[in-house]
Amino acid sequence: MAFIKLLLATTGIVQAAYSAALPGFKTVLVNTVLVPKTKSDFAKNNVTAKWASGYPREWGSEDFHYQLNAPDPEDNFDAVVTSDEKYLVMFNGSYIEFIDVEKNTTASGFAFRVPDKQYAVDLTVRPATKGGYDVFMGIASYKYDTPKTFLRQRVGSDVKPIDQPILYQGSIGAISKQGKLVSRYGYIYDLETTSNTPVATLKGQPAVTDLSFSPDGVHLSSVSWNEKTANLWNATSGEKIFSFPATNSQNWLTRFSPDGKYVAIALGSGNNTLQIYAMSNLTAAPIEIKDFNDWPRQLDWSPDSQQIAVGDRGRLRILNFPSKEVTQTWEIDITDNYPPTAISPSWLDGGKKISWQWNVGEYLYDFETNTEWLWNVGPLDHVWGPQKIFLVKKYAAMKFSLHQLTLLTLSTLHQASAHYGFPYTVLNGIISKRWEYIRPSTTSMFGPNLDYSGASAMCGPNGTLPLFPVKTLEVAAGSTIGFGAAGQSRDIGDESKDMSDFKPDFWMYHAGPATAWLSKAPEGVELGEYTGDGKWFKIDVKPASDGQHWDYSSDAMVNIMNFTIPAATPPGKYLLRAEHLNMENGGSYKTTEMYQACAHVEITGTGTGKPGPVTHFPGAFDAKDPGIWLPQALWRPYQPMEELKNWQGAGPRVWQG
Numbered sequence: 001m002a003f004i005k006l007l008l009a010t011t012g013i014v015q016a017a018y019s020a021a022l023p024g025f026k027t028v029l030v031n032t033v034l035v036p037k038t039k040s041d042f043a044k045n046n047v048t049a050k051w052a053s054g055y056p057r058e059w060g061s062e063d064f065h066y067q068l069n070a071p072d073p074e075d076n077f078d079a080v081v082t083s084d085e086k087y088l089v090m091f092n093g094s095y096i097e098f099i100d101v102e103k104n105t106t107a108s109g110f111a112f113r114v115p116d117k118q119y120a121v122d123l124t125v126r127p128a129t130k131g132g133y134d135v136f137m138g139i140a141s142y143k144y145d146t147p148k149t150f151l152r153q154r155v156g157s158d159v160k161p162i163d164q165p166i167l168y169q170g171s172i173g174a175i176s177k178q179g180k181l182v183s184r185y186g187y188i189y190d191l192e193t194t195s196n197t198p199v200a201t202l203k204g205q206p207a208v209t210d211l212s213f214s215p216d217g218v219h220l221s222s223v224s225w226n227e228k229t230a231n232l233w234n235a236t237s238g239e240k241i242f243s244f245p246a247t248n249s250q251n252w253l254t255r256f257s258p259d260g261k262y263v264a265i266a267l268g269s270g271n272n273t274l275q276i277y278a279m280s281n282l283t284a285a286p287i288e289i290k291d292f293n294d295w296p297r298q299l300d301w302s303p304d305s306q307q308i309a310v311g312d313r314g315r316l317r318i319l320n321f322p323s324k325e326v327t328q329t330w331e332i333d334i335t336d337n338y339p340p341t342a343i344s345p346s347w348l349d350g351g352k353k354i355s356w357q358w359n360v361g362e363y364l365y366d367f368e369t370n371t372e373w374l375w376n377v378g379p380l381d382h383v384w385g386p387q388k389i390f391l392v393k394k395y396a397a398m399k400f401s402l403h404q405l406t407l408l409t410l411s412t413l414h415q416a417s418a419h420y421g422f423p424y425t426v427l428n429g430i431i432s433k434r435w436e437y438i439r440p441s442t443t444s445m446f447g448p449n450l451d452y453s454g455a456s457a458m459c460g461p462n463g464t465l466p467l468f469p470v471k472t473l474e475v476a477a478g479s480t481i482g483f484g485a486a487g488q489s490r491d492i493g494d495e496s497k498d499m500s501d502f503k504p505d506f507w508m509y510h511a512g513p514a515t516a517w518l519s520k521a522p523e524g525v526e527l528g529e530y531t532g533d534g535k536w537f538k539i540d541v542k543p544a545s546d547g548q549h550w551d552y553s554s555d556a557m558v559n560i561m562n563f564t565i566p567a568a569t570p571p572g573k574y575l576l577r578a579e580h581l582n583m584e585n586g587g588s589y590k591t592t593e594m595y596q597a598c599a600h601v602e603i604t605g606t607g608t609g610k611p612g613p614v615t616h617f618p619g620a621f622d623a624k625d626p627g628i629w630l631p632q633a634l635w636r637p638y639q640p641m642e643e644l645k646n647w648q649g650a651g652p653r654v655w656q657g
Contacts, residue, residue: 044370093120129192133155138172150167179191209250213235215260222254249273251267253265259304268295276322287324294312299311303350308321360377419487420508424485433501446595449594454618455617463598464532474604476565485560510553510582510595511549512553515578519532526573537611567657570608572603574601581628626650
């Protein structure tokens with residue numbers, strides 16, 4: 001199980017659901033789904049596109065999703081669909097799994113070894129020219145670094161590894177249909193050999209931003225951000241054929257037209273122009289397309305080379321070529337400079353449809369029927385990027401069908417893993433039934449809590465009183481009690497109605513400290529009636545024992561949080577509050593996520609201690625508490641820190657008893 005990386009501020013989205021305004025752009029409700037408001041949409045004969053029946057759709061409405069249950073170091077997840085649409089390939093940093101899309105079964109799985117102290121990024125899979133597939137992974141020094149090398153693992157027609165992985169220099173620039181690969185270092189490799197020696201090198205090529213092979217594999221175009229250059233190369237010898245005139249701009253991307261007659265170069269740096277050169281007359285002035293509101297960062301030629309889809313800030317336009325006539329414009333109603341580029345435009349079905357991604361949603365438009373689809377995140381969804389969403393033909397059995405097109409959203413594969421709760425207790429090795437002793441507090445799905453100073457900070461939403469009666473667990477002072485984790489109940493949609501057993505193969509997928517708190521119910525008040533408005537004190541904390549990495553993280557594969565009840569705790573009936581914090585973005589204001597639960601316990605023994613310091617909920621901490629909003633020196637430290645070894649968490653210090 002793994003996930004994806006562009007954090008959405010959950011509280012901002014929840015609030016926006018009521019105000020109908022997300023940061024940077026306006027929103028509207030369509031069929032109960034919150035979607036970006038457009039000020040221009042695709043149309044046919046001056047009639048605006050209509051939504052397909054049942055759309056837009058949110059995550060959670062999928063008919064099934066996949067989970068990669070192999071170890072997931074460092075939350076490193078990526079996935080692709082092979083271009084022949086036979087397989088979904090998932091990777092989690094150390095393990096690869098091939099899923100047969102038609103059969104919906106695992107076809108193979110194998111370890112993918114990465115050099116020590118290196119990170120694997122940017123999964124790429126392509127059919128090999130002689131059968132089977134090549135699996136590529138970029139190798140970087142740290143998780144968000146640009147790869148300096150990349151590995152290739154060949155798999156056979158049975159998608160099982162053959163030969164040993166091969167290490168190449170640079171990061172992947174482009175791959176030709178003929179089996180050649182060029183790296184951003186300018187090395188050209190023949191993928192049909194087992195040699196990692198370049199067959200050619202782009203001579204005198206500076207560091208490049210983007211490369212493109214011509215359809216016949218004869219030519220290569222390249223652009224450089226830093227050098228502000230664009231060049232044309234012989235893809236066999238590496239000799240430079242032509243230097244395009246200086247643009248004095250940070251050139252962003254380059255693409256050959258499918259017929260090979262033209263090559264496009266996108267310019268940024270305020271120039272914001274698309275230059276298109278005719279391969280038959282390179283010295284002639286290029287056809288220039290301007291009127292962009294930002295860098296034209298994404299483009300795709302139509303299959304017949306007669307149209308170009310180009311994305312800039314919050315907008316996707318389709319232009320006829322070579323006339324440059326704008327025939328379609330889709331544009332978000334922007335309120336500030338936040339909105340990103342419309343990305344990954346892709347022509348489908350021979351140019352009859354087009355798909356594109358914007359923010360965290362995937363759109364599809366049918367030119368013939370003037371129909372539009374959207375798959376989007378829900379208000380409480382929380383995902384990471386880069387997002388990868390694929391429209392897969394052929395397999396209507398996947399049930400997201402639209403005229404025999406099927407949507408496979410890789411971003412949804414593991415959202416269940418990102419959110420979790422603690423509905424089980426564990427005492428003396430015995431795991432309770434779900435909600436047997438834990439106070440149920442939500443009628444929706446488990447999600448992160450960012451209400452640090454509100455009532456829900458205590459036991460979760462609606463946690464002031466249990467939604468239904470639960471038992472009280474007898475616990476001896478001095479013993480250890482655990483809280484068992486569980487993922488979201490997406491099939492049910494209401495955690496309080498899920499009575500399933502503990503699943504040992506699920507674990508917590510965020511890194512951060514865990515704490516435990518107690519609050520004694522007043523004499524004569526049953527725990528089912530206790531609102532938690534009394535005194536609270538902290539009894540235990542799970543820090544970063546090595547001073548650098550939190551004890552509870554995805555690496556540790558923890559599914560039970562264990563806490564010790566101080567031996568001196570006075571006997572009585574208590575609310576026992578357990579909390580796990582996601583500190584992955586804890587260096588920023590109001591981004592630390594709380595996952596908490598409260599158990600009904602009766603502590604036995606002869607303890608006579610005086611717990612303290614004490615506090616109350618709400619009020620134990622707020623968004624500015626250094627245990628919630630981490631000092632920058634403690635967020636992702638490069639070396640062990642004593643403060644993390646002796647971490648006390650948000651609120652008062654731990655009572656040792």
